[in-house]
Amino acid sequence: MSGSDQGRGSDVLDVQDRARFEQLVLPHLDAAFNLARWLLRNRADSEDVAQEAMLRACRFFRGFHGGDARAWLLQIVRNTCYTWLEKNRPVELMSEFDEELHQQPSVSPETLAIAGDNRERLTRALETLPPRFREVLVLREFEGCSYKEIASITAIPIGTVMSALARARQRLQRALMHASPQEASRGL
């Protein structure tokens, strides 16, 4: 990573920092991997990127002055993922985020429940969403993050988290209703 080699000596952890790091940051390794996995849609790449993100977290740890360690780590993971995507799959980042909310016919809860019960179909639907929609859903539904945490992790203004989630959920519903089960299993 650029810029990391200069001053490496002052970047490494001392013994106390390391103990603090293990206590505060390391317990969120699952969250780090899960976010990377859903942003990159691939376990092997996610493992590499999550490892890279943990290394960055180590280097930046001196700059972490308490507070929400999970949000702090996930912010780093997200940035590392986006850097990786820009380099390796730039097309994925080109989708429009500020898409208008569509008027779409309401789907009944029952129909949705049946579609949502199919794990492959749900995976496929999530994976077809643009990364910026996917990440707010993952943070909210899998990680249980508050709007404030989502705002700080994804660098979107707190006032727009709610509408981002509204759009993301609408897209997910649509993807779920459109993804046929055959398509879903092929995707894996």
Next chain:
Amino acid sequence: MGCDSTRTVLHGYLDGELDAMRAAEFERHLEICRECAIALGAEESLRSSLQRSGLYENAPVSLRKKVRADLGAATASPVALRIPAWRWLALAAALLIVASVSWYAWPRVQNSASSAPFTAAELIDAHVRSLQPGHLTDVVSSDQHTVKPWFNGKLAFVPPVKDFADEGFALMGARLDVLGGQNVAALVYARRKHVINLFVLPTQKPDTPIHPPGLRQGYQWRHWRRQGMEYCAVSDVSDSDLYELAQLLYQ
């Protein structure tokens, strides 16, 4: 309230992020707007699908190991920074001698102010010994009411015994052990396929928080003191698991 804005506010409501006034306002709206009521039902159904799906992916063990190794490499020994590169070899040799001399003598499980009455080496030895066939438990039971009385008459103190099967730490049983020359209670918990030994012994010293993890030979431990008892949980599980158990016990 127009239904467009409601469609957004609905999500704040679903996520419990509205203040009381806006939430009440939305609830009033729900009573008269069938479309929003259906939409809310749909969102709730989608949420429960996502949460029941098991799509959350935990970090693989291989990643955990790599991160631990990186962390070790990124940790500076306090003297290292000012030492010229050519002296590394000499330093390494010196450290090796110091380490081998002090292995059994010096490293207490915590720093001297809060040290446990046994060394890290004794702790790991006791844990490893317990894993040998037939050594793990003297009493096999997941029932805390069987395990606790079993200690009566065997030890001069009564260790607290709790099962945390619901939290993923099932009590497997207990045994007597010796640690730092003292008789101690060893409670055995299972975490997935791993064994956690919890050593308990009485102390006169004041309570401490759960200390940062210790690591040796691939085993980790967490040590703390609470209400006249000294606790040390040791295992090859991840530190986050160990810490979780420590927190359950600490409560």
